[in-house]
Amino acid sequence: MQAADLPDNETQRLTALHALHVLDTPIDEAFDRITQLAQDLFEVPIALVSLVDKERQWFKSHSGLDTCETSREISFCAHAVAKNAPLVIENALNDPRFVDNPLVENTTQIRFYAGHPLRPSEGLPVGTLCLIDRKPRTFSQRDRQLLKGLAGQVEELLRQHQMRRSLAQTTLRYEALFNGSATGIIRINRSGKVLDINPFALTMLGYDPQEVIGQNVAMLTPAAISARHDSFISDFLAGGEPKVIGRGREVEARHKTGYTIPVHLAVNAIQNEQGHVVEFLGILTNLSNIYDASQRIQKEQSLLKVLHQGITDYQALMSGxxxxxxxxxxxxxxxxxxxxxxxxxxxxxxxxxxxxxxxxxxxxxxxxxxxxxxxxxxxxxxxxxxxxxxxxxxxxxxxxxxxxxxxxxxxxxxxxxxxxxxxxxxxxxxxxxxxxxxxxxxxxxxxxxxxxxxLQPFTDTCALLINLYRQMAEREQVTRDLANARDQAEQANKAKSEFLSSMSHELRTPLNAIIGFAQLLAKGRREPLSDKQQRQVGQIEKSGQHLLSLINDVLDLAKIEAGLTPLSLEPLLIANVLDDACSTLEANIDAAGITLSRAPLACSWQVIADYTRTKQVLLNLLSNAIKYNCINGTVHIGAEQSGDSLCISITDAGCGIALERQHELFEPFNRLGAEYSTIQGTGIGLAITKELVERMGGQIGFKSQLGQGSTFWFTLPITDQKANPPQPIAATSNEIIDSSSPAYKLLYIEDNPTNQHLMEDIIEDFKHIQLQTVASAELGLEIMRHSPPDLVLMDIHLPGMNGYQALDAIQQDAKLKHISVVALSANAMDRDLKYGLAAGFADYLTKPIEIEKLTATLKRFLAVTLKE
The missing domain is CATH 3.30.450.40 (GAF domain)
Incomplete structure (x- = not known):
């Protein structure tokens, strides 16, 4: 026995079969009449309407056969369905596919079979109309056509069965919607008479069904419009513009007792198959609760508006x-x-x-x-x-x-x-x-x-606003107090800045002469000093430079504390900074007889820091380790990673710090008694160091024991970023200006006679420069107008017109504005330099004057030629 193959579209075919909803339904006389007709027409004992399911074939009609289904495996019809074509077996005993089929061998003894596929939907075969005989027979072309016609009738019956079921379900849904809906539904005909009305509408309007059905729907409308209601329908049917039909609007319905009910009315026109309006369906939604709520809302809105404005516009209302x-x-x-x-x-x-x-x-x-x-x-x-x-x-x-x-x-x-x-x-x-x-x-x-x-929300809002009113009054008082404190702090800070600036100027002015003349004496070529005099002059310059460094430390601490010291935080190799700092202090280390040792450093250690300030931190700590060490002592530099930071430690073999005074160590100007020793210092180096380390994101600390030395350490954040290559340090030049160069005019405006003499002595060695010195800006301007110089050096603090006023006059004069003017002032704070350069000075030199820096400036602005 050969079972039928499954069609390629088996899934779609089964879906179409099940969509008919005909399987396992009761006996249907319409189908039985078809099979009985087939029996009589073809003179066969059995005629079937067979539907092939997933694992069985089920007979909707089975004339001449007692059973209503068989296994699909032995089904002849399954073969017709698989091929989606008529199947005729004139003698099953001669067909190898069926010769051993149980339906051929058992009591059924099928010898002849003719089946035509049933395709009621989309051409998908769901079964067959088939003829069965217990003896072989022939089946002509005419017979085939007749069977095809009967199969078409069966297909139509299947479609009608499906439509009847769909219509029944639609009717049930409509009845449930109509009778169980929570909105009123009314059907009216073209003349306005009520055809049906649902229970919700009857309850809402207070009527019984017999009081409404058959009456004109105008009875349910207010008296003001009931007389015109029929005209609304007739106008619409005549093609007029609809006011409610197909749109919906809020209207009033009349209750049986006479009062009106607010409703939303939506009317739909129902059309027949020819597109003609046959009736109207009205949907009534009761808006009574919504209207009541709306009135309450309007009342509440007035209250909420007050509360909202009082809270949201509180600041504006209070300010006004x-x-x-x-x-x-x-x-x-x-x-x-x-x-x-x-x-x-x-x-x-x-x-x-x-x-x-x-x-x-x-x-x-x-x-x-x-x-x-x-x-x-x-x-x-x-x-x-x-x-x-x-x-x-x-x-x-x-x-x-x-x-x-x-x-x-x-x-x-x-x-x-x-x-x-x-x-x-x-x-x-x-x-x-x-x-x-x-x-x-x-x-x-x-x-x-x-x-x-x-009114309770209003009362609560008043309570809130009173509290806010009081808090605002208190805040305004605090703001006024803070403003007064801020003004006092700003005045104090301004006074501090002015004092520092004044102190810097007043101290740098005499230092300019002391250091300047000392440098001139040391470098004198025409009258060289003896070795003893060189040592004495060197001591003068060294002492002046020391005093200058003390002044710079005080100013540096003031700027750091005020947050005015800019930092350039970038990746850098800590080994480079250590090398630079140790090289700078090499002479000091040798002079003190100190042995310096350094732990091996990982070349890859990089930190985020400011190069100059990191070097300053190292110089401060190393200088202290040298100054406060013992004779022929040792200094050890260590480094180790601690989490995300690198810890640098500097250990000395000095006398250590007493435990009871260690808490004073980072206080500015506190030297812990060292001020009575021979060791020079101001006591602010560690304060500066602490401020710099913390501003670079690190920490600083120390361990010390009296008589056993001290270890100072600081940390900096480690980074994986690539460090910038170290910038080459400009070498100090001992160049002199070639006396064979052409002569230049240099005008020096300075009111201090000592500084005038110093500049004259400095320029004396430069034969190609003609120096002219004046004591006031007014006189300098007159000289410039009659004999313009090549370069002007000018002090800022001058009698009468100051340096900035003189610079402005030069810039406003078309004949003078091409002259380069270099400031030379004892005002040496960062803000002084920035302000001076912003005002238009070509450069800004500070006192005490550095002869090397002055030489470089002359070279740059006078284009002089230098030689060794």
């Missing part, structure tokens, strides 16, 4: 001193009152007092107007605890009365006072604390607890 007036007027509007007040409760030594922030004008004569003005300004407070107001602000009671003049707590009203018909006074609490009150009079609403409860 309109907050309390706004709240008072809102209270009047919310309660339909003629008069209202809002006040703040302030405790006193005896009882509470009321400070009125806003009150409705109650004036009736000049005296009362003056009283109102005092109350509004807050200059007058109410303190009587026994009046209608006092019971509220003194004791926190709620006072409500509709008869003010007979109330036992009523005070007297002077002649002319506006009449008060009712009164409500309510306290305002913040937690348990009484902080304010409001009152209304002559309200057109009933004054009762319900109104007070409805």
């Amino acid at each position: 001193e309109r907050l309390w007036t706004f709240l008072m007027e809102a209270l009047r509007e919310l309660t339909d009152s003629d008069y209202a007040l809002i006040g703040e409760v302030l405790p006193t030594d005896t009882t509470n007092a009321l400070k009125i922030h806003a009150i409705t004008d109650l004036t009736w004569n000049p005296d009362s107007r003056h009283l109102m003005e005092q109350l509004r300004s807050g200059n007058m407070m109410l303190t009587n605890p026994h009046s209608l107001l006092g019971r509220v602000f003194a004791y926190g009671e709620v006072i409500i009365t509709d008869d003010v003049y007979s109330h036992i707590k009523r005070g007297g009203f002077p002649p002319g006072h506006p009449r008060l018909t009712n009164y409500l006074g309510a306290p305002i609490f913040s937690g348990e604390r009484l902080i304010g009150m409001f009152a209304i009079a002559n309200s057109k609403q009933p004054l009762n607890q319900a109104l007070l409860d409805w």
Whole structure:
């Protein structure tokens, strides 16, 4: 036996079969008449309507056969379905596919089979109309055509079965929707008569079905439009513009008792197959609850508007001193009152007092107007605890009365006072604390607890605003105090900066002469000094430079503390900085007889830091290790990684630091008693070091034991970024200017005679430069106009016109503005240099003058030629 193959579209075929919803349905006479007709027409004992399911074939009609289904495996029809083509077996015993089929061998004894596929939907075969005989027979072409025709009838029956089922389900859904809907539904015909009405609409409008069905739908509309209702329908049917049909709108429906109900009406026109309107379907949604809620919402919106504006516009209302007036007027509007007040409760030594922030004008004569003005300004407070107001602000009671003049707590009203018909006074609490009150009079609403409860959000908002009002007042006072403190701090800082600048200028001016003349004496070629004199002059210059370094340290600390020291944080190799610092102090180390040792460093260690400031930190710590060491002592530099930081340590073999004074170590100008020793210093190096390390994101500390030396350490953040290559350091030049070069005119404007002599002595060696010195800017300008110099060196602090004023005059003069002007000043702070360069000075040199730097400046601006 050969079972039928599965069709390629088996899944779609089964879907189409199941969509018919015909499997396992009861006997249907229409199908049986087809199979009986087939039996009679073809004179066969068996005719079947066979539907091939996934694992069986089921017979919708089985004339001449007792069973209603068989296995698909032995089904002849499955072969017709697989080929989707008619199948005719004239003698099954001669067909190898069926010769051993159980249906051939058993009592059924099929010998002849003819089946035509049934394709009721999309050409998919779901089964067959088949003929079976127990003896072989032939089947002509005419027979095939007749079988095909009968199969077409079966297909139509299958389609009708599917349509009837779909229609039945649609009807059930419609009935459920119509009868169970939570909205009113009314069917009316073209003339406006009610065809049907659902239970919800009957309940909503108060009718029984027999009172409405068959009547004109106009009976359900208000009297004002019922007479015109039929014209709405006729106009629409005549092609007029629809007002409700197909659109929907809010209208009123008439209840059986006569009152109107707000509804939303949507009317749909129902058309037949020819597109003609046959009836109308109206959908009624009851809007009564929505309308009631809308009225409540409108009432609440007025309250919410007040609350929202009071909170969101609080700052603007408070800044314009309109907050309390706004709240008072809102209270009047919310309660339909003629008069209202809002006040703040302030405790006193005896009882509470009321400070009125806003009150409705109650004036009736000049005296009362003056009283109102005092109350509004807050200059007058109410303190009587026994009046209608006092019971509220003194004791926190709620006072409500509709008869003010007979109330036992009523005070007297002077002649002319506006009449008060009712009164409500309510306290305002913040937690348990009484902080304010409001009152209304002559309200057109009933004054009762319900109104007070409805106003509770307003009362709570008033409590919030009073607290905010107080906090703002306190904040404004704190702001004023902070502003005063800031102004004082800025004045102190300005005075400090001015003092530092002045000190720097006053000290640098004499140092300019001391260091300058010392350098000239040391470098004199025409009258060279003896060795002893060289040592003496060297000592003068060394002492001057030391004094200058002390001044620079003081200024450096002041700038760091003020945050005015810029840092250039970038990746750098710590080994390069250590090499640079050790090289700088090599002479000091040798002179002190110190043995310096360094732990091996990983070449890859890189930190994020400022190169110059890191070197300054190392120089400060190494200098201290050298100065405070023992004779022929040792200094060891170590480095190790600690988490994300690199720790650099410097250990000396000095006398150490006493435990009881270690907490003073980083205090500026505190040398812990070393000021009485022969070791020079200011006591601010460690303070500067600490500030620099912390500003670079590191930490600093130390370990020390008296008599056993000290270890100072600091950390810097480690980074994986690539370090920039170290910048070459410009070599100090001992170049001199070639005397064979052409002559240049140099004008030096300086009022200090010592500094004038110093500059004359410096320029004396430069034969090609003609120096002219003047003591004032005014005289310098006159000389420039008559004999323009090639370069001007100018002090800033000059008698009369100062250096900046003179520079401005030069820049404004078309004949002089091409002349380069270099500032030479004792004002040596960073801000002085930045300001000077920004003002237009070609360069800014500071005192004490460095001859090498001056030489480089002359070379740059006079284009001189130098030789060794």
